[in-house]
Amino acid sequence: MSLRITLLGKPAIERDGALAxxxxxxxxxxxxxxxxxxxxxxxxxxxxxxxFAEADDPLGALRWNLAELRRVLADPLSLRGxxxxxxxxxxxxxxxxxxxxxxxxxxxxxxxxxELLEGLDxxxxxxxxxxxxxxxxxxxxIEQAAMHDAALARxxxxxxxxxxxxxxxxxxxDPLEPRSQELLIRCLARGGDAAAAEAQLASCExxxxxxxxxxxxxxxxxAAREGSDPTAGAVGDRDVALGQLDAGEKAxxxxxxxxxxxxxRLAAAEAAACGDEALRxxxxxxxxxxxxxxxxxxDEEGAAVLHEALARAERIGERASAVLxxxxxxxxxxxxxxxxxxxxxxxxxxELATTDDELSAILAVRGMGLSDRAYYTPxxxxxxxxxxxxxxxxxxxQAAWSLSLVGRIHLLRGELGEAVAVxxxxxxxxTAERWTAFRPWPESLRAEARLLSRGGxxxxxxxxxxxxxxxxxxxxxxxxxxxxxxxxxxxxxxDRRAAREWLSQARARATRVADPYEWVHAQVLxxxxxxxxxxxxxxxxxxxxxxxxxxxxxxMRELVVRAHLHxxxxxxDGALAxxxxxxxEIDNPVLERLVRGAVAA
Numbered sequence: 001m002s003l004r005i006t007l008l009g010k011p012a013i014e015r016d017g018a019l020a021x022x023x024x025x026x027x028x029x030x031x032x033x034x035x036x037x038x039x040x041x042x043x044x045x046x047x048x049x050x051x052f053a054e055a056d057d058p059l060g061a062l063r064w065n066l067a068e069l070r071r072v073l074a075d076p077l078s079l080r081g082x083x084x085x086x087x088x089x090x091x092x093x094x095x096x097x098x099x100x101x102x103x104x105x106x107x108x109x110x111x112x113x114x115e116l117l118e119g120l121d122x123x124x125x126x127x128x129x130x131x132x133x134x135x136x137x138x139x140x141x142i143e144q145a146a147m148h149d150a151a152l153a154r155x156x157x158x159x160x161x162x163x164x165x166x167x168x169x170x171x172x173x174d175p176l177e178p179r180s181q182e183l184l185i186r187c188l189a190r191g192g193d194a195a196a197a198e199a200q201l202a203s204c205e206x207x208x209x210x211x212x213x214x215x216x217x218x219x220x221x222x223a224a225r226e227g228s229d230p231t232a233g234a235v236g237d238r239d240v241a242l243g244q245l246d247a248g249e250k251a252x253x254x255x256x257x258x259x260x261x262x263x264x265r266l267a268a269a270e271a272a273a274c275g276d277e278a279l280r281x282x283x284x285x286x287x288x289x290x291x292x293x294x295x296x297x298x299d300e301e302g303a304a305v306l307h308e309a310l311a312r313a314e315r316i317g318e319r320a321s322a323v324l325x326x327x328x329x330x331x332x333x334x335x336x337x338x339x340x341x342x343x344x345x346x347x348x349x350x351e352l353a354t355t356d357d358e359l360s361a362i363l364a365v366r367g368m369g370l371s372d373r374a375y376y377t378p379x380x381x382x383x384x385x386x387x388x389x390x391x392x393x394x395x396x397x398q399a400a401w402s403l404s405l406v407g408r409i410h411l412l413r414g415e416l417g418e419a420v421a422v423x424x425x426x427x428x429x430x431t432a433e434r435w436t437a438f439r440p441w442p443e444s445l446r447a448e449a450r451l452l453s454r455g456g457x458x459x460x461x462x463x464x465x466x467x468x469x470x471x472x473x474x475x476x477x478x479x480x481x482x483x484x485x486x487x488x489x490x491x492x493x494x495d496r497r498a499a500r501e502w503l504s505q506a507r508a509r510a511t512r513v514a515d516p517y518e519w520v521h522a523q524v525l526x527x528x529x530x531x532x533x534x535x536x537x538x539x540x541x542x543x544x545x546x547x548x549x550x551x552x553x554x555x556m557r558e559l560v561v562r563a564h565l566h567x568x569x570x571x572x573d574g575a576l577a578x579x580x581x582x583x584x585e586i587d588n589p590v591l592e593r594l595v596r597g598a599v600a601a
C-alpha cells in the first residue's frame with residue numbers, strides 16, 4: 001500500500017493514490033502531527049495531557065483518537081504500545097518531514113505547501129498551540145530558505161527571470177527582509193533590466209525608511225549596478241587570470257580586502273574571456289569565499305558568486321572548487337539562521353571532500369550549525385574532530401576557530417571550567433598566529449564564562465579593551481558579542497539601566513549589516529528580554545514574543561525554550577508547559593535547571 005500524509009496546508013491522507021476519509025475531529029490531526037514531528041516519542045500520558053486535558057477521561061479520549069488514526073491509515077497494528085509507535089509502510093511520504101529533510105537536497109526548488117495544519121486552531125490546548133506555532137514558524141523558515149537557494153541556483157544557471165520570480169515571492173512574504181530585497185534587485189540587474197532593478201531599490205529605500213527608520217545598506221545599491229556581461233573589460237589572457245588569482249588570494253590573506261577583491265574579479269573575468277572553465281570556477285570560488293569572510297554585508301553577493309562557481313565546477317569535475325563552494329554556501333546559511341538548508345550544502349561538501357584540511361573546515365561549520373540549534377552533543381563530536389584534523393595538518397587558525405565553538409558549547413551548558421580551559425587554548429593559538437581580527441570572539445566568550453563562574457562578580461579586566469578592538473576591526477558580530485557581555489556585567493552589578501543601554505547597543509550593532517550572524521542577534525535579543533522581565537519593563541512581553549517568533553523561525557530550540565520561560569513569568573497561558581515540552585528534547589543541564597526552577601516557583 002502506498003501512503004502519503006499531507007500536513008502542510010489542508011491536512012489529508014492518500015492511500016494507493018485515493019483520498020482517504022479523514023479522521024473525525026481536529027485533535028486526531030494534532031495527534032498525528034505531533035507523533036510525526038516530535039523529536040522524542042511521546043508517552044500516552046504526555047499525549048493525553050497535551051491534547052485532551054479538558055476531557056473527562058483524557059486517556060480514553062486519546063485511545064479513541066488513536067483508533068481513528070488506525071482506521072484512516074488502514075493499519076490496525078499502528079500506534080500501539082506506550083509510547084505509541086506509528087508504523088508507516090515502505091515508501092510512505094509525509095510532506096512536513098520531506099521539508100524538514102529537504103536539507104539533503106541542496107539547492108532543490110521548494111515544493112508548494114502551506115501552513116502546518118492550516119485552518120485548524122487548538123486554543124483549548126495551549127501547550128500544543130504554542131508548540132504548533134513554533135513548528136509553523138520553523139517550517140515556514142525552511143521553505144523560504146529553499147526558495148532563496150533555488151532562486152540563486154536559477155540565477156547561476158542563466159535564468160535570471162525565473163530567479164527573479166522566486167525572489168519576488170520571497171519579498172512578498174517578508175518585504176522587510178533585506179536579503180530577499182537584495183536578491184530580487186540582483187536578479188533584475190543580472191537579467192539586463194537596470195530600470196526595474198533601480199525601481200525596486202527605490203521602493204525598498206522608501207519602505208525601510210518608513211517602516212524601520214533606517215537606510216538600506218550599500219550592498220543593495222551595488223546589486224542594482226551588477227551587469228550581465230562577466231567578461232567586461234577582459235582581454236582573455238590566461239596568464240593574467242592566474243596572476244590575478246594568486247595576487248588576490250595573497251592580498252585577502254594579508255588583510256588588503258578591496259585590492260584583493262578587485263584582483264579576484266579580474267581573474268574571473270579573464271578566465272571567462274579566455275574560456276578556461278576550470279580556472280573560472282577556481283576564481284569564482286575564491287571570490288565568493290572572500291566576499292563571505294573578508295567583508296561584512298556581502299554574503300548575498302558571495303552566495304550568488306558561489307552558486308555560479310559550483311555550477312561550473314560540477315560541469316567540468318573541478319572537485320576542490322565544488323567543495324569550497326558547498327562549504328561556503330553552508331556557512332552562509334548557518335550565519336543566516338537557515339540551519340536546515342545549510343545541512344544539505346555541508347553534506348554535499350563532505351561527500352566531495354578528500355583531504356583533512358577540507359574535512360576539518362566542513363566539520364567546523366557543521367558543528368557550528370548544530371550548536372546554534374542546540375544539538376550540543378553531536379556538535380561537540382564534530383568540532384572536536386575538526387580540531388584534531390586541523391592540528392594534525394598544522395592549520396592553527398582552523399583549530400582556533402573550531403576550539404572557540406567548543407568553548408561556546410561548554411559555556412552554554414554551564415561547564416564553565418571546561419569553557420575557560422578550551423578558550424585559553426584557543427587564544428594561545430590566536431596569539432601565536434597574530435590573528436587579531438578573530439580575537440574579540442573567543443575573548444568575549446571567555447569573559448562571559450568567567451563572569452558566570454564568579455557568581456555574577458566582575459568579568460575579566462580585558463572586556464572593555466576587547467570591545468574597543470572589535471570596534472576598530474568594524475565587525476558587527478564581534479562588537480555585538482562584546483557589548484552583550486558588558487551588558488551582562490552591568491546586570492550582575494545591579495546597574496540595570498546601564499545593562500539595558502549596552503544590550504540595546506549590542507542589538508543595534510548585531511543588525512547593522514544586512515547579513516548578521518543571526519545566532520548572535522537572537523542571543524542579544526534573549527538577553528534583552530530576560531533583563532526586561534527581571535526589571536518589570538513595559539516592553540517585556542513584546543521582547544519575549546519577539547525572541548520566540550524569531551528563534552522559532554530559525555529553529556534555535558534553546559532560545560525558544562527561554563522565550564517560553566519568559567512568557568511563563570509574564571503569565572502566558574501554557575508557556576511553562578511548552579517550555580518543559582521543548583526542553584525535554586535538548587541536552588543542556590543549564591536549561592533543565594531553569595525549567596525545574598520555573599516549575600518550582
